[in-house]
Amino acid sequence: MDTGTHIVMGLALAGIATLDPVVAENSATTTSVMIGAIVGSQIPDIDTVLKLKNNAVYIRNHRGITHSIPAVLLWPMLLTAVIYLFFPGANILHLWLWTFIAVFLHVFVDIFNAYGTQALRPFSAKWVALGVINTFDPYIFGIHIVGLVIWALGAHPGYTFIPIYILLIFYYLLRFKAQKKVLTEVNRMIPNATEIIIAPTMKYNKWRIAAMNKHQFFVGRAENNNVNIIDHFNRVPVPKTPVLEAAKKDKNLSAFLSFSPVYRWEIDEYDDYYEVRFIDLRYRSNDYYPFVAVVHLNMDLEIITSYTGWIFSEEKLRKKLDIIPG
Incomplete structure (x- = not known):
């Protein structure tokens, strides 16, 4: 939390x-x-x-x-x-x-x-x-604030928060039930899925979805138990190329790979450097995937710069990588 x-x-x-x-x-x-x-x-x-x-x-x-x-x-x-x-x-x-x-x-x-x-x-x-x-979770935070206000007004804190926590137990059970409904629908839409990740949002009835089968990644949203697959990508195994093997030695990419279970990767070659990018598929927001790891290597496969974290525009990413001064 x-x-x-x-x-x-x-x-x-x-x-x-x-x-x-x-x-x-x-x-x-x-x-x-x-x-x-x-x-x-x-x-x-x-x-x-x-x-x-x-x-x-x-x-x-x-x-x-x-x-x-x-x-x-x-x-x-x-x-x-x-x-x-x-x-x-x-x-x-x-x-x-x-x-x-x-x-x-x-x-x-x-x-x-x-x-x-x-x-x-x-x-x-x-x-x-x-x-x-x-x-x-605004509901969990909000009900605690209500309890604290009641306490401040003179009510006994113990007898105030015991019923609140009983309500929270039922709230958690409802969240499990809601998640299970979404999972059932995703399994129906992607019957051969090998992994499904359903993540909550701040809105009670909205969920993020990342799934995969043997050949593809799927990214979607669920609202009121209605599942919508927004993106899908071919699942290409990470090859053991010299560029990728050199990039994996970078601490930022290594940390990303230790944390992210569902991702895709890209390699771009420019005049004097390579860019290796790994993109976590769990956090799609406004048509953008903000959690990334990016490594730049020179033509001798030496790491020039790298970054991992949350980035919501290419311009900010370039600044983090010191491509744009300032």
Whole structure:
């Protein structure tokens, strides 16, 4: 989920924690648990700082080790130890318990996004991505804001957020049901599909679709269970040519390939360089595929420049590759 949703979830959890008698009866425990719930709901995303280094490192590592099983166990212990230094009168067991729930909830809700997490590490490096909830879901965020307003008006936070979270359970079940309907329709339209990725959008009844069979890629949209295939491409295996093998050594392309399961590729030869481009087919927006990896190599197959990330125009891509000054 996005940062804002994780924050309101942390506040909601702090409110629910007031139903714990041990938390409610001790002001030091109440305050420390609130801090633990809010910080614990954010701490797995500390790897966002990797974006300051470069996109390749961020793409390869975001929601990786910081969302793993060891991290879910270690973050609460670390936060509890730090918070307890400032609130020695707090109940350390309950401080750890609610901080653990906050960290676990963060990782748990992230697996419902299309991006997913490596939540099963170290047992598996597979990305767990159920693809039923958008990274920012206005309904989930909105109902938390409503709960926080009710709390601010004087209602008991625990009794406010318990029914809200029961409603959210039903909401998640409805999202799974809606996704299954789209999947059934895609299977009907592409009966020989070998892989189908259905990703949510911010709009409840709209989904992105990327699918493939042995010979083609398909890109589509679904709205109100009506599936429309917008693009299709011949599925051409990536050959082992000198240009492509040299391009694969680039850190940006390597990071892209570690993340993107459905993509097509292009090679263009210019007067004094080659351009290798890999295009993720999952994120079509306004007739454009914005998530790419591009590598430029000179005629001796030495990497000149490269980029991976989100680009919504060719001009901006050229600037990222320093083709256009400024």
